[in-house]
Amino acid sequence: MRIGIPKERRPGETRVAATPETVRKLVKAGHEVVVEREAGVASDIPDTAWEEAGAQLVDTAGAFGAELVAKVRSPMEEELKHLKAGTALLGMLNPFHAEGLEKLAATGVTGFALEAAPRTTRAQSLDVLSSQANIAGYKAVLVAANLYQRFFPMMMTAAGTAKAARVVILGAGVAGLQAIATAKRLGAVIEASDVRPAVKEQIESLGAKFIDVPYETDEEREAAAGVGGYARPMPASWLQRQAAAVAERIRQADVVITTALIPGRKAPVLVTRAMVESMKPGSVIVDMAVEQGGNCELSQADKVVRHHGVSIAGVGNLPALVPADASAFYARNILDFLKLIVDDEKKLKINLEDDIVKACLVTQDGKVLREQK
Ligand code: NAD
Numbered sequence: 001m002r003i004g005i006p007k008e009r010r011p012g013e014t015r016v017a018a019t020p021e022t023v024r025k026l027v028k029a030g031h032e033v034v035v036e037r038e039a040g041v042a043s044d045i046p047d048t049a050w051e052e053a054g055a056q057l058v059d060t061a062g063a064f065g066a067e068l069v070a071k072v073r074s075p076m077e078e079e080l081k082h083l084k085a086g087t088a089l090l091g092m093l094n095p096f097h098a099e100g101l102e103k104l105a106a107t108g109v110t111g112f113a114l115e116a117a118p119r120t121t122r123a124q125s126l127d128v129l130s131s132q133a134n135i136a137g138y139k140a141v142l143v144a145a146n147l148y149q150r151f152f153p154m155m156m157t158a159a160g161t162a163k164a165a166r167v168v169i170l171g172a173g174v175a176g177l178q179a180i181a182t183a184k185r186l187g188a189v190i191e192a193s194d195v196r197p198a199v200k201e202q203i204e205s206l207g208a209k210f211i212d213v214p215y216e217t218d219e220e221r222e223a224a225a226g227v228g229g230y231a232r233p234m235p236a237s238w239l240q241r242q243a244a245a246v247a248e249r250i251r252q253a254d255v256v257i258t259t260a261l262i263p264g265r266k267a268p269v270l271v272t273r274a275m276v277e278s279m280k281p282g283s284v285i286v287d288m289a290v291e292q293g294g295n296c297e298l299s300q301a302d303k304v305v306r307h308h309g310v311s312i313a314g315v316g317n318l319p320a321l322v323p324a325d326a327s328a329f330y331a332r333n334i335l336d337f338l339k340l341i342v343d344d345e346k347k348l349k350i351n352l353e354d355d356i357v358k359a360c361l362v363t364q365d366g367k368v369l370r371e372q373k
Contacts, residue, residue, distance in 0.1 A: 001346045002032045004066030005055075006082070007039040010073050012302070012316070014042035014323035015330060017070040017091065020053035022331040026338075027054035030346055036061050043327040067348065070334045072327075074100055083107040085366075088341070088348050090114060090334055092128055093362060096264040101368045110348070111363035114337060119229045123356050126336040130174045131329035136318035137178030137259065140286045141167075143318070144255045145186060147284045147304065147311045153187025164189050168253040169208070170246065170270050170295060171260030172199040175288055179257050180206045191249050193242065194260075195224055195231045211249055213242045231262050239268075246270060251278040258295035259288040271296035273307075281309025290314030 003026060005018045016039050018026075023033045033055040037047055047057055058064060061082040071091035075083065083089060085108025093113035094100050104111050114128040124130070144167075145152055154164040167183045169176050169192040176192060180203060183190050190208035192199075200210045215221045220238045234242070250256055250271060256279075260268055267289035276285070276298055287299035294300075298307050299314035306312075319326040340357050343349040352358045361369055 001068055001342060001348070002034065002064070002066045004061060004064030004069040005033065005035045005039055006061035006064075006069065006071060006079070007036045008072050009076055009079055012320055013073055014320045015072045015327045016040045016043050016045065017072050017327075017331060017334055019043075019045060019328050019331040020049045021328070022335045023050060023053040023055045025335060032056070034058050034064050034066060036064075040327070043323040045324075045327070068338075068342075070338075072330060075104065077103075080104070080107050083109045085109065088112065090337060095362055098368070101362055105363040105366055105368045108366050109363060110350070110361070110365075112337070112341070112357075112360040113362045114333065114360055116359045116362065117337075117356050118359055120355075126333045126340075126356070128330060128333045131333055132319040132326060133174035133259075134178045135322050135326050135329065136288060137175035138182045139318045139321050140175070140257050140259075140288050140315070141179050141182040141186065143313055143315055143321075144257060144284045144286045147286075147313060148255055149282050150254065151187075152183065165254040166191075166252060167255045167257065168192070168211075168246070168249045170194075170256065170258040171289075172196075172203050173259060173261070176257070176259040177202055177206060179259065180208045183255075183257075184208065188255070191253075193246055193249075195234050195238075195242075196226055197224055211245050213238065213245050231260075233262060233265070233268075243270070247275050247278070250275045253279065254283050256283070256285045256296075257288065258285070260295050261289055261292055265292075267292040267295050269293075269295060269297055271298075273297050276310050276312065277308045279308070279310045283310045285310060285312040287312065287314045288318065291316045 035050045035055045068088040074093045087109050089109045089111045095113040095116045117123045151162045152165045155162040165188045167188040167190045172192045172194040184207045192203045192208050193211040203210045223232050223234050287294050287296045289295045290299050290301050299312050301314050301316045304313045
């Protein structure tokens with residue numbers, strides 16, 4: 001199969017959907033790989049490295065002539081014209097964005113949105129949400145540490161003692177747990193909150209304290225159990241008690257990192273203007289949910305807002321700030337997904353009995369296949 005790897009065009013996107021390591025494996029397996037010139041430059045992959053790995057370089061994605069194209073982000077308008085009907089397209093195609101899917105379907109491509117893969121053990125090696133959220137959680141802490149004008153660890157020096165930073169993490173999914181682990185490595189004192197009771201043990205095993213908000217009704221317990229491992233919107237009664245508990249921790253915090261998400265919905269607002277105003281001057285908030293509307297009322301995408309002496313960073317694409325490793329992880333996810341849709345003859349084979357393939361297939365023959373919320 002002829003596989004094309006374009007240069008990503010979204011502003012700020014530094015990742016690429018393959019690496020010389022994955023290209024080498026694809027070529028060894030009998031595929032032809034064509035890479036758009038400079039596709040890897042932002043991930044520290046020079047064009048020579050693609051050629052050494054066995055790929056052919058082309059000047060534009062329009063010249064791929066590929067049966068399958070692997071991308072990081074969903075195509076922008078200007079990229080759609082390069083997609084020929086019948087081509088298979090793999091990427092983070094934004095399965096909740098109905099309008100984007102309609103446009104994609106109109107090109108006639110067979111689209112696979114990797115974010116839609118089930119969160120099962122078998123899907124772990126191709127789980128792009130996990131591989132990228134891990135990186136985002138790590139980088140969010142470094143962004144916070146960079147903005148914070150004090151130390152994260154306790155420092156005892158001849159010139160005096162500095163206290164350890166108090167870090168509060170809201171949302172302890174993949175990104176939040178990695179944020180806890182990273183802040184811990186930097187020596188911070190950490191507290192974390194999540195709606196799902198299952199994460200209490202994980203938070204504690206990383207050396208952080210769980211902000212416990214006990215459930216008082218069956219409705220609260222049921223909502224907290226979630227669906228398929230994901231959070232569901234919590235009842236107002238619980239959210240009020242959580243808000244009070246979180247408000248108190250935030251008032252005392254030096255750094256707050258927010259990662260609370262509910263798939264396909266606007267992010268819950270957990271840090272209000274009043275909470276920001278209760279914080280000490282010099283405190284820092286990193287809102288990882290800013291692209292989904294933000295967990296903090298005052299955050300703005302790709303800006304550092306200063307309010308009452310508090311810096312609020314809304315970084316939309318944190319994995320793109322660690323492009324070399326983000327691309328390496330993502331490229332391995334792509335390679336593993338390919339194993340599910342390419343047969344021994346190196347042809348595209350869509351097996352709808354496979355729950356992963358079925359969940360990810362979003363466009364085919366000009367139609368959007370998944371009913372979006
Ligand atoms: P996510 O990015 O969708 O959400 C981040 C976190 O925010 C979640 O933990 C969620 O519970 C939490 N949250 C939502 N509303 C909140 C609120 N009001 N207050 C506080 N926290 C709130 O989550 P994710 O990282 O994609 O993980 C989702 C689930 O999938 C988890 O259960 C995770 O363990 C599971 N998972 C499973 C696998 C696997 O088995 N292959 C892989 C990765 C993740």
